[in-house]
Amino acid sequence: MDRLEAMKMLLAVVNAGSISAGSRKLNAPLPSVSRKVAELERHLGASLIVRTSRNLQLTDAGREYVEAARKIIADLDEAERRASGEYQTPRGTLTITMPLEFGARYVMPIAISYMQMYPEVSLNLLSLDRTVHLVEEQVDIAIRLGDLADSSLYAVKAGEFRLLTCASPAYLQRRGVPEHPSDLVDHDGILFNKRTFFWTFNVDGNPVEAVPRARLEVNTATNCVTAAVGGAGIARLFDYQVPDELASGALVPVLEAFDQAPRPIRIVYSGQGQLTLKVRSFVDWALPRLRAACKRGEVS
Secondary structure, three states: OOHHHHHHHHHHHHHHOOHHHHHHHHOOOHHHHHHHHHHHHHHHOOOOEEEOOOOEEEOHHHHHHHHHHHHHHHHHHHHHHHHHOOOOOOOEEEEEEEOHHHHHHHHHHHHHHHHHHOOOEEEEEEEOOOOOOOOOOOOOEEEEEOOOOOOOEEEEEEEEEOEEEEEOHHHHHHHOOOOOHHHHHHOEEEEEOOOOOOEEEEEOOEEEEEOOEEEEEEOOHHHHHHHHHOOOOEEEEEHHHOHHHHHHOOOEEEOHHHOOOOEEEEEEEEOOOOOOHHHHHHHHHHHHHHHHHHHHOOOO
């Protein structure tokens, strides 16, 4: 049995939350992954995970083994980076995670120009609308929107973004302009995945929820923008999602006096171990360009 391969498979399964999700992440057949984990358990003479119909749980032995395995894999990766010269010149594979829409609009052009400048670096770009654990999921850099929960990470601020309440001029002419969040009860709302059903505003320093009438629900920001421009109702969108529509006047902000505070846009990377040149070079390359791109796109 290849114990190192089995360790990596076990970590992928644990990080993904199930054997099936781990097999998809590894792009490996489900039976092969399940067999490797079982072989590792037989080799150790201990049960590492408890399988359920929905997810898996680590046993006490499993928690200790997974912690040790993560350290072994991290030390091995570090040794390979040193041996391959990643501390002498930028080279190797750089894995970056970024939010789906923001990444496509603002990060992708920067990443492509970086590849042209550093031909020995290959990029693995992951567009994910979830928070990735950099160390556990072996990600080098993350582009994060909003506050950081993990204080062990290094972060540099590239800009800010705001949540806007907006509508088309045609809708506002037809239905009137709301002057206070409480006015939304008489307006049609375009809801994005129901999670925006309760819209929170800042009223005299206090968070206040206001609910428009839900006449349309969509599951993508693109459809939300299209519906708002078409006059279907009032929408809440991040300013980085609608720079062209705001600039052209196709969408008009409303209730700006009740907007919440802007939130940060950051480049984030792990503080563990010596920083490789591929990480440092990307941060140095991307930071001024991302700041400029955010300003051009009218992100704060």
